[in-house]
Amino acid sequence: MTKLDDTLAMLKELTDAKGIPGNEREPREVMNKHITPYADEVTTDGLGSLIAKKVGDANGPKVMVAGHLDEVGFMITQIDDKGFLRFQTVGGWWSQVMLAQRVTIVTRKGDVTGVIGSKPPHILSPEARKKPVEIKDMFIDIGASSREEATEWGVRPGDMVVPYFEFTVMNNEKLLLAKAWDNRIGCAIAIDVLKQLKNEEHPNIVYGVGSVQEEVGLRGARTSAAAIEPDIGFGVDVGIAGDTPGVSEKEAQSKMGKGPQIILYDASMVSHKGLRDLVTDTADELGIPYQFDAIAGGGTDAGSIHISHKGAPSLAITIATRYIHSHAAMLHRDDYENAVKLIVEVIKRLDRETVDRITLE
Numbered sequence: 001m002t003k004l005d006d007t008l009a010m011l012k013e014l015t016d017a018k019g020i021p022g023n024e025r026e027p028r029e030v031m032n033k034h035i036t037p038y039a040d041e042v043t044t045d046g047l048g049s050l051i052a053k054k055v056g057d058a059n060g061p062k063v064m065v066a067g068h069l070d071e072v073g074f075m076i077t078q079i080d081d082k083g084f085l086r087f088q089t090v091g092g093w094w095s096q097v098m099l100a101q102r103v104t105i106v107t108r109k110g111d112v113t114g115v116i117g118s119k120p121p122h123i124l125s126p127e128a129r130k131k132p133v134e135i136k137d138m139f140i141d142i143g144a145s146s147r148e149e150a151t152e153w154g155v156r157p158g159d160m161v162v163p164y165f166e167f168t169v170m171n172n173e174k175l176l177l178a179k180a181w182d183n184r185i186g187c188a189i190a191i192d193v194l195k196q197l198k199n200e201e202h203p204n205i206v207y208g209v210g211s212v213q214e215e216v217g218l219r220g221a222r223t224s225a226a227a228i229e230p231d232i233g234f235g236v237d238v239g240i241a242g243d244t245p246g247v248s249e250k251e252a253q254s255k256m257g258k259g260p261q262i263i264l265y266d267a268s269m270v271s272h273k274g275l276r277d278l279v280t281d282t283a284d285e286l287g288i289p290y291q292f293d294a295i296a297g298g299g300t301d302a303g304s305i306h307i308s309h310k311g312a313p314s315l316a317i318t319i320a321t322r323y324i325h326s327h328a329a330m331l332h333r334d335d336y337e338n339a340v341k342l343i344v345e346v347i348k349r350l351d352r353e354t355v356d357r358i359t360l361e
Contacts, residue, residue, distance in 0.1 A: 004169075008176075011188055012167040014020050015178035018071035018106055020211040023160040024048055027069045027180075031210045038194040039208070049224040050210040054194050056202035061231035061355040063347055064207045064312075065193050066301045067186020068214030068237070071179065072325050074161035074357070076105065076140075079151065083144030085114065087161060088130045090152030095135050097326040102164040105141060110152025114140040116232045140342050146203030174257065181329040183214065185199040185319050185336055186236040192340040193347070200344075204231075205349035211301050218268060221301035225308035231355050232275065232313055234343060235302030238331070239263065239293055239318030252293070254320040256332040260339035263316035266295040268303020272313035274358030279315060279346050291320070301328055313359055315342065328334045 004012060013034075017027040028050050036042050039052035050069070072091030079085055085105070085132035095251050098116050105112040117140070118133045140161065144150035178184075189209035197206060207228050212220030214237075225233065239261040243254025251295060264271050283290045306314035317339055322330040 007106070008169065009183070010191070011176065011178070013190055014184035014187055015167050015180045015181070017184070018104060018160070018162040019070055020075070020160045020162060021070040021216045022090075023106070024069040024212045027184065027187065028210055029348050031069065031191065035191045035208055038191070038198045041336050045220070045223045045224045046225045047220050048212045049220040049226060050250055051224055052190075052194060052208040053157070054197055054206045054208070056197070056204050056206065058205065060204035061350060061352055062205045062207065062228060063232045063234070063350055064209055064225060064228050064230035064305060065187070065190045065234045065343060066209040066211050066224065066305060067190045067234060068183045068220065068301055069187060069210040069212055071162070071184070072180065072213050072215050073163065074103070076155060076157050076159045076161060078157060079147045079155060081147050083142065083146050083150045085140040085142060085150070085155065087140055088159075089135060092325055093135065094133050094325065098138060099133060100136065100325050105140070105142065105155055106154065106161050106162065107154030109321050110153060112142050112153055113164070117141045140228045160361045167325050171312070172260065175330055176333060177328055177330050179327055179329070180322045181321050181331055182238045185238060185321075185331060189236045189336065189339050189343065193343050196340060196344045200346050200348065204347065206347055214301055214349040218299060218301055218304040221304035225305045225312070229309045230305060230312045232350055233302055233305030233315075235300035235305060235316040235342070236339065237300045237315065237316060237318045238321040238324050238329070240295065241299050241320040241322045242323070244322055254293050256320050256322065258320070259291050260342060261293045261318040261320055262293050263300070264292055265295050266299050266303070266316065268299020269306050269314065270314050271308065272358075273314040274361030276316045277356055277361065278349065278354070279317070281340065282346050282349060283342055286345060288345070290342065293318070305326060316331055
């Protein structure tokens with residue numbers, strides 16, 4: 001296995017942490033550990049979003065950089081009399097990536113390993129075999145023989161279920177494979193932005209945020225933005241990589257390794273033109289690569305941030321990622337590092353005069 005440098009070790013800790021919407025304690029503790037050395041103050045809002053504050057100019061504008069702590073997963077809803085677990089998806093899942101995948105049920109007594117199962121195809125009719133298995137017909141098998149045995153092991157309705165996958169550096173060491181890139185990479189970006197600014201002068205107050213419950217409605221970004229009242233907002237997240245077989249440029253044009261994505265439009269927000277121009281002008285000036293994308297469906301935390309308080313010019317900056325909302329997603333380390341570099345350089349330019357000017361563009 002590749003020896004992990006400090007950055008890779010942090011990324012492994014973040015992605016290995018288990019935290020579906022409403023259960024973000026573990027990734028929050030990891031993010032808190034890594035961001036605290038670079039913050040003046042770390043607090044949480046009432047839903048559990050982490051807010052790390054770094055003051056440059058105490059009278060300057062407030063800039064919020066938010067990645068979300070939660071990952072897509074499942075919740076146990078029932079235990080049947082034979083010890084099989086019924087579950088609810090938490091966040092968006094495509095049924096075809098779920099069957100036969102290993103999962104971890106997090107109980108009060110410790111972790112329990114399971115596998116997602118369904119009726120075997122050997123006993124289905126030829127017509128039924130041609131159809132995808134519906135999520136409602138799947139179950140989780142933990143090897144229990146009865147409801148009593150499953151309960152004895154600590155399993156209860158409401159327990160979270162998390163995909164199981166080991167953080168992996170690919171043969172091309174720039175490519176990183178892990179669960180929960182959506183959106184622990186955003187949390188890592190927020191950490192590294194504060195790290196890069198630790199000994200730099202900047203004309204504002206920067207907030208690195210790990211928000212909760214993004215995958216079920218951008219909820220933690222709303223409450224943390226209410227606490228911060230930002231003047232400028234960045235949602236940092238994953239985006240779609242269009243560089244796999246069968247994907248046309250019309251469907252998704254971004255490619256891994258070609259720079260962070262500047263999101264022009266999604267279902268949660270029309271990106272702010274003035275802020276978008278400042279970001280792309282900064283990138284052009286410094287030779288930082290970037291890509292444009294527009295996503296008709298879905299949204300990011302920027303969608304909640306931009307309509308918080310009295311409104312805040314906001315932009316989503318994302319990392320082109322393959323296979324999101326599955327057990328294993330892949331991204332390119334250069335895109336992550338260029339996103340950090342770009343956001344840091346933009347923050348250095350976000351003084352009060354600049355914020356007031358771009359707000360009216």
